[in-house]
Amino acid sequence: MSVVSSLPASTGVGFKPAHFRDILAAPQPLGFFEVHAENYMGAGGPPHTQLGALRERYALSVHGVGLSIGSMRPLDRNHLMRLKTLCERYMPESFSEHLAWSSHSDVYLNDLLPLPYTQQTLARVAEHIDEVQTALGRQMLLENPSTYIRFSESTIPEVDFLAELSKRSGCGLLLDINNVFVSAKNHGTQPLAYLDSFPFDRVKEIHLGGHDEEVDDVGAPLLIDTHGSPIAGGVWTLYAHVIARTGALPTLIEWDNDVPDWPTLLAEAVVAQNILCDASRASAA
């Protein structure tokens, strides 16, 4: 594991091709861009032209959505090799994936699906992270999931599960604060309690995104992690709480559905940047 994750401690935005011209038209007040790895696995064409141009100008985070690290089955070696090729081509400052599974028996389910937290699953996921870090020759970051259900067989709290994975494998953690908010609301728990036990020293990046609200089986609110709207007030509050504790951390705005125009998206990043600056000033004072 030679390359350690090293994004700048400022804000970044998830790149959407619709914004390419706006982004290139002027220097943006951003530290980095993040892309979904699977969108850049073709041989050529505009995706690589655009990513190459971004890479020249900004730090880069490659974020995988299809490796299925949380599966109990073996990792797809072909997919792992595609990730290796991509990382070698663009040399991103960071590579991250999810504590989730998305493939089963050769079928790709195209969703980040949950897993039970047991000693058995912990051992298996730790092996997978090892395999990824060895293949890529770099540290990876693992993201906490948003979930809608629980497994009765789970015996380990999610935060402990993530902390132990990081300890065993040396991976960093990607703390998605919207996911913390969504999961806590959905499971009737307190997001602050989750965050207060989170191993902040392992966090190398933060994600912020929007969610929607539906209702569950008993008519109670059920939050859905949609990345299709502005970041909720409660998520900003939690973010400020975390940053006050940790100091500035690389922070990404994710907006993947109903993508707004560039100024609207950039405005979200500016809000995050202001919170980062406030924290820096407070710690300097």
Added chain:
Amino acid sequence: MLAPFETSFADALLNADQPIPCGITAHNAAVPTRRFAVYRNNVVVGLTKALKHRFPAVERIVGEEFFAAMARIFVLERPPRSPLLASYGDEFAAFICTFEPARELPYLADVARLEAARTFSYHAADAVPIDASRLAALDPCDAAGIRIKPHPSIGIIRSPYPIVTIWAMNSGERELAPIESWRGEDALVARPYLEVEVRALPPGGAAFLLALAGDRPLGEAAEAALADDPDFDLAGNLAGLIGSGLVQDVVFPEPKSCQQP
């Protein structure tokens, strides 16, 4: 190691009639069916969206509701086998051929093939087209033996229906209007630079390009094109290909002198 939670979870995701798997719970409901439905919905909606994105003209032709219903059946019957969603739907045209409710639109599958070729072209390898001057120096005696390598982004869709016109009218390229001459069109899909282009090939053009793509020398490719359509115009086709940046390379045969009578 077996993965019981994954197997039952995945089965229930793709079969909405099945009860949700044992062991899945929530703090406020022992059997959280609606919560589990979020995952079911994510799978079907996400994959349907991938198909919408890849086949917008097909959707325009059949309408949103019809498309969503057709896509849902396709998604559940043939979920993707790879996390690379850009290639999801390679089999959609074949599925449409057998999809009974779409039978009144016999050209629909060919429009889907054209749209699938556009994505392929978009992601294909880049190649710098050759300069026309490369052919200027050609000795006419060697012309039949040269091999012209078409651009890697090229896709050719032959159809008994006017699919280029139908596609253009359903993708915003042309105004919707009655199609005066309802006859077959061969589509050429290519991305010589950054934009994917779609055009109708001239007579014999599809057979010519397919032969060139099959690494056959120019003389044989021209013969194949003439056999396909006697109106094939070699000079016009060659000029069109080179002028549009669709020739990646030209391989000259070993030099030999003209046979004297």
